[in-house]
């Protein structure tokens with residue numbers, strides 16, 4: 001009798017473990033294939049194209065025999081409505097996780113509702129939703145960087161330049177006449193970068209005279225256009241150009257080149273991002289410095305998070321702040337260390 005009971009118990013255990021195995025296999029099979037849907041605000045953005053290239057490479061390195069990773073990328077072409085449709089289409093196409101670079105960072109609700117209804121987690125990146133929106137559902141994440149930090153670093157770089165080179169104050173009036181080229185209104189990286197850069201300069205004891213602020217929407221051609229207008233207005237009065245990103249600093253440099261300005265009447269230019277073209281401008285001595293926006297780090301965090309939210313593996317290796325946000329640090333790029341950054345960004349590309 002006792003023996004029979006034992007046999008039944010063994011059989012039951014065996015069946016239970018078979019069921020367990022079947023479940024494990026099933027979840028294993030589900031996490032074997034991760035299809036990632038990406039949509040970003042505009043395909044002409046230099047920084048984001050670099051970031052997404054890094055993301056693609058990062059996914060390659062995470063692929064394993066039992067882990068298939070695929071991705072589909074959509075360009076929202078500056079329209080939130082288009083992006084909402086793309087999210088729907090990506091979910092319908094079977095994406096298990098979404099990476100969303102919002103067109104309008106204040107309008108994520110429709111996307112969040114779609115994702116929640118279909119239980120598809122979202123990793124927002126680069127364009128940060130407000131905290132209340134991220135609280136709408138526990139499967140919403142953000143990967144980016146702290147805007148204040150980039151502004152402070154840009155201000156420090158400009159202060160170091162001005163303090164070490166008295167020819168920057170060309171008219172010798174003890175003040176630095178400056179203009180700012182700003183990114184899109186409403187973007188967390190526009191106004192916050194400007195405010196922090198200017199405050200840092202002032203706190204370093206530098207006297208400033210603001211000549212003008214112009215919005216150029218992160219865009220090189222728009223920045224060139226704005227800068228040509230500014231130069232026609234202020235001629236060689238401008239001593240410093242603070243741009244919210246490298247592309248706009250490069251656009252400003254393009255304007256001066258087009259107008260045939262000579263070295264002695266050029267202002268100093270500062271950008272943010274350290275894009276490949278930005279780093280090259282530092283090597284060429286066209287741009288004094290930039291602040292590295294760690295696209296490789298952001299791409300890595302996004303890729304690991306995309307895998308972790310589906311498989312559950314690697315979640316505790318990620319460095320979360322505010323529960324579900326990951327912020328990569330900025331760092332300063334100058335003529336002295338630019339080669340290190342060229343190597344860092346090139347290593348990603350070579351992999």
Ligand code: BGC
Nearest residue numbers: 045047126127189218245273
């Ligand atoms: C980058 C810009 C970019 C923008 C796009 C910023 O963080 O510095 O270069 O155009 O993000 O959202």
Ligand code: CA
Nearest residue numbers: 169173175177
């Ligand atoms: Ca001056």
